[in-house]
Amino acid sequence: MKTPLYRDALQHGLGLAWKYKLLWVFGFFSALLGQMGMFEFFASAGLSDVSVTSQFGLWIGLPGLIGSLLLTGINSLSFDIWVWLLWSFVFVTSFLVIGTFIAVVSYGAMIAVVASSVKKKTASVHMGKAWHTGVKHFWRLFFIFLAKKTIFAFLVLLMAVVASYMATGMNTADSLLFSVFFFVVMMLGMVVSFLVIYAACYIVVEEYPLGKAIAAGWRLFVDHWLVSLEIGLLLFFATLLTGLVSFVGLVVFFFPTLLLWFIAVLTGKAVLFTLGMVIGGAFFLLFVFLLWSFFQVFTVSVWTYLFMKMHKEGVRSRVIGFFQFLKKG
Numbered sequence: 001m002k003t004p005l006y007r008d009a010l011q012h013g014l015g016l017a018w019k020y021k022l023l024w025v026f027g028f029f030s031a032l033l034g035q036m037g038m039f040e041f042f043a044s045a046g047l048s049d050v051s052v053t054s055q056f057g058l059w060i061g062l063p064g065l066i067g068s069l070l071l072t073g074i075n076s077l078s079f080d081i082w083v084w085l086l087w088s089f090v091f092v093t094s095f096l097v098i099g100t101f102i103a104v105v106s107y108g109a110m111i112a113v114v115a116s117s118v119k120k121k122t123a124s125v126h127m128g129k130a131w132h133t134g135v136k137h138f139w140r141l142f143f144i145f146l147a148k149k150t151i152f153a154f155l156v157l158l159m160a161v162v163a164s165y166m167a168t169g170m171n172t173a174d175s176l177l178f179s180v181f182f183f184v185v186m187m188l189g190m191v192v193s194f195l196v197i198y199a200a201c202y203i204v205v206e207e208y209p210l211g212k213a214i215a216a217g218w219r220l221f222v223d224h225w226l227v228s229l230e231i232g233l234l235l236f237f238a239t240l241l242t243g244l245v246s247f248v249g250l251v252v253f254f255f256p257t258l259l260l261w262f263i264a265v266l267t268g269k270a271v272l273f274t275l276g277m278v279i280g281g282a283f284f285l286l287f288v289f290l291l292w293s294f295f296q297v298f299t300v301s302v303w304t305y306l307f308m309k310m311h312k313e314g315v316r317s318r319v320i321g322f323f324q325f326l327k328k329g
Contacts, residue, residue, distance in 0.1 A: 013301035026106035027296035104141050108134030111204040114304035140203045140210045148196045194228045201307040242295045253284040
């Protein structure tokens, strides 16, 4: 086992993301797949939102609502409206299919670039070559991400069912059981996130078939479960820091807007209100897109870098290393 490489991984991720800004394009699209990390399940589930229970009732009644609307529409909607609805469905479906394809390919392309930079000790970004690498591995990557989303959806639904049942009246024992259940679901979500990260790396870097990649990803996680949690926590704090930077950007980019609003009050020109909102909003959105695209590249780079070290050399947990140091002392 080698010494911990967390600092090297973080520095490599920051350096790669900052030096090769073309990767931000891949980062922007791959972010549609979700932020890869230990708390991705929380973002997908919306567990911080107290409306989970009420949303469960909405989802349960949704099929009946759709069926009722269809029956009503058959009798009342004109032929032109049906044609418009059909074209709208085709457009939205095509948009989702194309968006999913670009997102999955972009993620595979970033893994390929990072892996190459680790193997060759230097990074060289060729967008066309990286894109073709992502396309080559599209179907295997697509299936593991589809499986992840399916599992997440099932866990969210399970949480909603249990929360809906518990909401009818919980005593102390019920609260304790729900806490245990919540913890178990949280752990399952994190394990799935880690497994998908490692399986995707095995698919792109080692050219493993789907089943072998999942099995190898599971073995790698079992051997490095504490390392996975530690780097996941580091990236979680990095996510919080990025969110703080986004908030600072909101203040900075909307300051000119406030200035234009002040001038509008003095001059009585209402158009300055709209102009200030458009300018401030446009610059802030551009800033947020660039910031989170950069962060996505950084995150994928860190995980891929650690993957390269884990399955070739092994990475020792910082926590275990610390306790071993205390024991020797």
